[in-house]
Amino acid sequence: MFKNPINLAFEVLTSQLDEPKWLQKKRSNALKKFQDYGIPTHKSELWKYTNTKKLERLEEVTDIAESGSVLFSDSSLSEKQNTQTEKGTDPKTEQLFVFTIEGELPKNTQMQDILQIDEKNWKNIKTDKERTFVELNTAMLNGGFQLTIPKNSQLKLHIQYQQISKDWENIRTVINVGENAELDLTESYDYDCRINHVSVINMTADSRLKFQSNKLLRKTAALIHFSQINCAQNVTIQQGAVNNNAALSHTIQEVNFNGQHSKFEAASVNVAHDSCHISENILTNHKVQNCKSNVLKRSLATDKASIAINAKAIVSKGADGSDVAQSLKNILLTDDANIYSRPELEINTDDVIAAHGSTVGELDETSLTYLRSRGIPKEQAKFMLIESFLQDANIFNTEDFLDRIEL
Amino acid sequence: MLNIKNIHAQVGDNKILKGLNLDIKPGEVHAIMGPNGAGKSTLGNVLAGMEKVEVTEGSVDFLGKNLLDLEIEQRAAEGIFLAFQYPVEIPGVNNMYFLRAALNAQRKYRGEKEMNSSEFLKLVRTKIKQMSMRDDLLRRPVNEGFSGGEKKRNEIFQMSILAPKLAILDETDSGLDIDALKIVADGVNQLRDDNRSFIVITHYQRLLDYIVPDYVHVLADGKIVRSGDKSLAIELEKTGYGWLED
Ligand SMILES: Nc1ncnc2c1ncn2[C@@H]1O[C@H](COP(=O)(O)OP(=O)(O)OP(=O)(O)O)[C@@H](O)[C@H]1O
Ligand SMILES: [Mg+2]
Numbered sequence: 023m024f025k026n027p028i029n030l031a032f033e034v035l036t037s038q039l040d041e042p043k044w045l046q047k048k049r050s051n052a053l054k055k056f057q058d059y060g061i062p063t064h065k066s067e068l069w070k071y072t073n074t075k076k077l078e079r080l081e082e083v084t085d086i087a088e089s090g091s092v093l094f095s096d097s098s099l100s101e102k103q104n105t106q107t108e109k110g111t112d113p114k115t116e117q118l119f120v121f122t123i124e125g126e127l128p129k130n131t132q133m134q135d136i137l138q139i140d141e142k143n144w145k146n147i148k149t150d151k152e153r154t155f156v157e158l159n160t161a162m163l164n165g166g167f168q169l170t171i172p173k174n175s176q177l178k179l180h181i182q183y184q185q186i187s188k189d190w191e192n193i194r195t196v197i198n199v200g201e202n203a204e205l206d207l208t209e210s211y212d213y214d215c216r217i218n219h220v221s222v223i224n225m226t227a228d229s230r231l232k233f234q235s236n237k238l239l240r241k242t243a244a245l246i247h248f249s250q251i252n253c254a255q256n257v258t259i260q261q262g263a264v265n266n267n268a269a270l271s272h273t274i275q276e277v278n279f280n281g282q283h284s285k286f287e288a289a290s291v292n293v294a295h296d297s298c299h300i301s302e303n304i305l306t307n308h309k310v311q312n313c314k315s316n317v318l319k320r321s322l323a324t325d326k327a328s329i330a331i332n333a334k335a336i337v338s339k340g341a342d343g344s345d346v347a348q349s350l351k352n353i354l355l356t357d358d359a360n361i362y363s364r365p366e367l368e369i370n371t372d373d374v375i376a377a378h379g380s381t382v383g384e385l386d387e388t389s390l391t392y393l394r395s396r397g398i399p400k401e402q403a404k405f406m407l408i409e410s411f412l413q414d415a416n417i418f419n420t421e422d423f424l425d426r427i428e429l
Numbered sequence: 430m431l432n433i434k435n436i437h438a439q440v441g442d443n444k445i446l447k448g449l450n451l452d453i454k455p456g457e458v459h460a461i462m463g464p465n466g467a468g469k470s471t472l473g474n475v476l477a478g479m480e481k482v483e484v485t486e487g488s489v490d491f492l493g494k495n496l497l498d499l500e501i502e503q504r505a506a507e508g509i510f511l512a513f514q515y516p517v518e519i520p521g522v523n524n525m526y527f528l529r530a531a532l533n534a535q536r537k538y539r540g541e542k543e544m545n546s547s548e549f550l551k552l553v554r555t556k557i558k559q560m561s562m563r564d565d566l567l568r569r570p571v572n573e574g575f576s577g578g579e580k581k582r583n584e585i586f587q588m589s590i591l592a593p594k595l596a597i598l599d600e601t602d603s604g605l606d607i608d609a610l611k612i613v614a615d616g617v618n619q620l621r622d623d624n625r626s627f628i629v630i631t632h633y634q635r636l637l638d639y640i641v642p643d644y645v646h647v648l649a650d651g652k653i654v655r656s657g658d659k660s661l662a663i664e665l666e667k668t669g670y671g672w673l674e675d
Contacts, residue, residue, distance in 0.1 A: 392517040392571075395477055396531035396587065397505035397538065406530065410521025410570075 028057070035162060044141045052160035059154035068152045068274055068303045071330035071362045076270050076299070080244055082188040083216050118165035118193055120182040128175030128203075136166030136194050143168065145196070147220065147250065153274065155246045159192045159220045166194035173200035173226070183219065185212040194220045202228040210236040211245055218246045225257040227281060233261040234418065238426055239268035241296050247273045253313075255281025262417040263290035266427045267298045275304045279313040279341075289318040289417040293427050294327035294359075301330040308336065312343035320415045321352045322408060322429075323359035334366040335376075342373035350380040353411060355404075405429065430455045430626055431476075431595055436487035437651075438468075438475050445471045447651035448487070453595070456623040460637055460662060461630045463648035464670045469630045470514050472648065473597045476628075477511035478504045492594070505531075506538035508594030512584035512601050514630075519571040524583070525553070527571050528590055535591065556589045559619060561612050577604040585616045592620065597628040602636040614639030634662040649673050 032053055036046065061077075062069035134143075149156045171177050185191060199205050203226070211217060225231060237245060245268055251259065265271055277286050292300045306315035321329045335346040346369075352361040365378040385407050393403035408429055416423045431453040438446040445468045453459055461469055474482045476489065478501040489496040496504060519527070533543040544552070557564055562582060572580050581601050588596050598617070602610055617627065617640050629640055637645070637659060645661040646653045647670075654673065655661065 386519075388517050389519045389522075391479060391501065392513075392519065393522075393527070393531075394501040395479075395505055395511060395513075396527070396591065397502050397535035398527075398531050399502050399534060400500070402530065402534065403502075406522055406527070407519075410519070413521055 028053070032161060035164070039137075041137065042141070045137070045144075048144070049161050049163070052157040053162075055149065056154055056157040056161060059149075059151045059157065062151060062154060066152050068301070068332060069272070071328060071360075072270065072272055072299060072301045074270075077244060080216065080269060081242060083185050083214055118184055118186060118191060119167070119195075120184060122180040122182075124178040124180070125176075128172055128177055130172040131175070131177065132168075132170040134168045136168055136196070137163065139168055145222070147222070147248075153248060155218055156220050156248050159194060159218050159248070162190070162192040162218075163194055164192050166196075168196040168198070170198040171200050171203050171205055174202045175200065176204045176206075178206040180208045180210070183209070183211045183215070183217055185215040185217065190216045190218055192218045192220075196222045196224070198224045199226060199229040199231060201226045204230040204232075206232045208234045208236070211239065213238065213243065214240045215243050215245055217244075219248070221247070221249045223249075223251045225251065225253045225259065225284075227254040228256045229254075230257070231259045231261075232418070233259065235261070235263040236426075237263070237265045237268070237271055237273075239266060239271060241267050241269060241298055243268045244270045245272070246270075249273065249275040251275070251277045251286070253277070253279050253281060253284040253286070255283055257281070257284040259284075259286045259288075260417060261286070261288040261290075262415070263288070263302075264423075264427060265290065265292045265300050265302065267294060267296075268300065269297075270299050272301045273303060275302075276307065277305070277315065278307045279309055279315075282310050282312045285314045285316075287314075287316045287417065289415040290320070291412050291415045291424075291427070292319065292321035292323075292329050292331070293412075293429060294321075294323045294329050295428060296325045296327060298327045299329070300327075301332075303330075303332040304334070306335045306346070307338075308341045308344040308346065309338050311341050313341075314345040316345075316347045318347075318349045318415055318417075319351070319363075320412050321350075321361060321363070322355065322412065323352075323361050324355035326356075326358045328360040329362070331361070331363045331380075332366070333364070333378075334368065337367075337369045337371055337374055337376075339370040341371050344371070344373075345375045346378075347376070348378040348380075350378075351411070351414070352380075352382040353408070354382065354384055430492055432488075432490040434488045434490075436472075436475060436489065437485045438471060438482050439485060440471070440482055445482075445651055446475065449648070449652055451646070451653060453626050453628070455626060456621075457644065458621070458627045458629060458640060458642045460642040460645045461628060461648050462632065462645065462662065462665055464673070467648045468651045469648050470599055473511050473514075473599045473628070473630065476504075476595075476597060477501065477509055502534065503538070505591075505593075506535040510588050510591055510593035510596045512581070512588060512596065512598045514599040514603075516572050516575075516580040516584055518573045518575070520573050522571050524567045524569060524571050528553075528567075528587060531587075532591060552590065556586060560586050560589060560616050562586050578606060578609050581605055582609060582613060585613050589616055589620060592625075594624065595626050595628070596620070597630070599630045600632065601629075602631050602633060610636065611639060634666040637662050647673075 061074050064070050147156050294300050317333050323329045333348045337344045348365040350363045352363050361382050363380045365380045367376050390403050433451040436446050436449045529549050647655040
């Protein structure tokens with residue numbers, strides 16, 4: 023992304039593609055915007071504590087995914103997937119994502135290659151300096167899909183995003199969840215990735231989403247993620263996220279309430295070691311009345327790692343009956359670790375229930391001593407306290423919640 | 430079993446224990462009384478190894494080992510148990526999980542086989558009965574939301590599971606209702622045997638009606654200033670500590 027002059031990389035990419043004019047135009051416009059915005063610096067609010075210079079120093083990805091099976095329980099979908107790979111030289115390593123569907127795939131589920139969609143189906147995303155990588159994603163897009171789940175249906179889906187080249191993968195995904203449909207989605211990313219992911223989920227009225235995002239990354243990996251969720255009325259979303267390590271893992275999430283009586287409940291865990299950096303930024307946008315957002319984050323930094331958390335809720339004028347909660351708790355295990363934690367409420371109406379809290383501290387010494395006084399060795403006692411701290415964010419109450427995290 | 434020689438200890442610059450001596454043999458129960466702020470809890474903290482207390486002089490021998498060389502958790506595994514005057518609440522850590530981790534850590538340290546969950550459950554069931562503990566307390570996080578008395582009983586419950594060689598009870602009787610006091614005393618008496626010793630810190634002679642001590646000591650201004658038998662506690666109840674001034 024940064025090693026070669028971006029124009030050159032862009033030319034190399036686009037010259038290989040045989041794309042419709044409108045998409046070519048989108049790409050070059052996006053590139054221009056990205057260059058106008060520039061790489062975010064400490065002057066941008068959401069990047070203040072993220073050292074983007076790190077991106078320049080990243081080594082090439084070494085552990086390229088040996089992507090094997092693309093699992094589909096439905097043949098129409100896998101055919102579409104295959105058409106995408108036909109262009110490639112080796113379909114084995116050409117898969118940017120692997121789908122695993124549990125149970126039945128609902129009839130009339132639609133799946134399209136993002137690079138093959140009609141112009142009218144392409145939705146622009148509003149960007150600004152903070153969201154400059156969304157423009158880069160458009161300019162350098164090398165894969166993605168648009169998935170539409172029909173109304174009244176149910177789908178349980180796991181998507182694994184893969185690293186297939188030595189350089190950045192720019193992936194865009196759009197998921198439309200139909201009226202009264204239910205999606206149980208798990209997303210995970212290649213351990214050793216260099217991914218710039220833009221994802222949009224559109225929730226139609228009365229739809230439900232159970233979403234687990236796993237970013238369990240190598241200490242040299244990098245992941246930039248912009249995620250937007252748009253909610254019509256009466257939508258229910260539960261979201262769990264686990265973020266572990268990475269040289270740089272940066273997420274901006276926007277949740278837009280466009281219809282009344284929708285609920286968004288999110289819990290995430292961030293654990294960073296060595297000189298890893300994780301930044302999680304969430305904005306819940308209460309544009310209409312009677313919606314509820316509840317954001318909980320538990321973060322732990324050790325060694326020289328740093329974590330930056332921004333949780334912001336905006337309640338628009340007239341959006342009465344909004345219910346907003348933010349709970350950010352952070353633990354530093356070493357003197358060299360850093361955590362920045364900022365809850366923010368911007369409330370422009372009267373009738374609102376709002377609660378927020380943010381703490382940064384160390385492991386509780388008194389509790390630690392109490393556990394040790396009963397014979398539990400110090401390291402084990404620390405581990406018990408860390409585990410119980412992070413368990414707050416176990417939104418789906420799964421037993422193996424912390425199993426794959428390096429604690 | 431326990432031999433404390435000329436212990437001086439301080440917290441920060443505050444000198445609290447000033448040349449304290451105490452000798453405890455296997456099977457003995459020693460009561461320690463004395464005015465507020467005399468250093469009774471500090472003595473318990475020195476024995477249990479709390480890091481905020483600094484020992485500047487003296488020695489403590491426990492069953493042939495230099496106790497002051499050992500970490501908190503090692504002392505526990507060697508058989509020291511301190512029932513805290515103010516037990517700590519630990520949100521998120523389940524009581525049963527905690528106790529089993531503690532018991533198994535101690536057993537591992539001593540080279541004994543760890544207990545599996547069904548063996549542990551069996552042990553807990555018998556102790557719950559003996560201690561008339563409410564079993565829902567065990568399913569809750571350690572001490573979280575427990576009443577004062579429930580916390581104290583939980584300490585004694587832990588003691589009965591961990592079966593230490595030397596138990597130090599720091600005002601375990603304060604805050605207990607009369608029935609709970611009897612239950613706690615029963616718990617202690619059931620554990621009394623020829624090899625196990627107790628240090629019972631209390632302000633009230635009443636507890637000593639139930640747990641009959643072999644010795645009663647008065648700790649004042651960082652030292653043991655008087656020792657006697659059970660009758661000393663009765664005398665103190667009448668006279669108070671005014672005589673210390675003279
Ligand atoms: N962490 C501490 N920091 C400062 N001073 C302390 C600390 N711990 C104890 N002290 C002081 O040491 C003295 C002895 O305290 P200690 O708790 O041992 O008394 P005690 O005999 O147990 O009293 P009580 O009967 O009220 O429980 C007191 O003056 C107390 O204020
Ligand atoms: Mg005390």
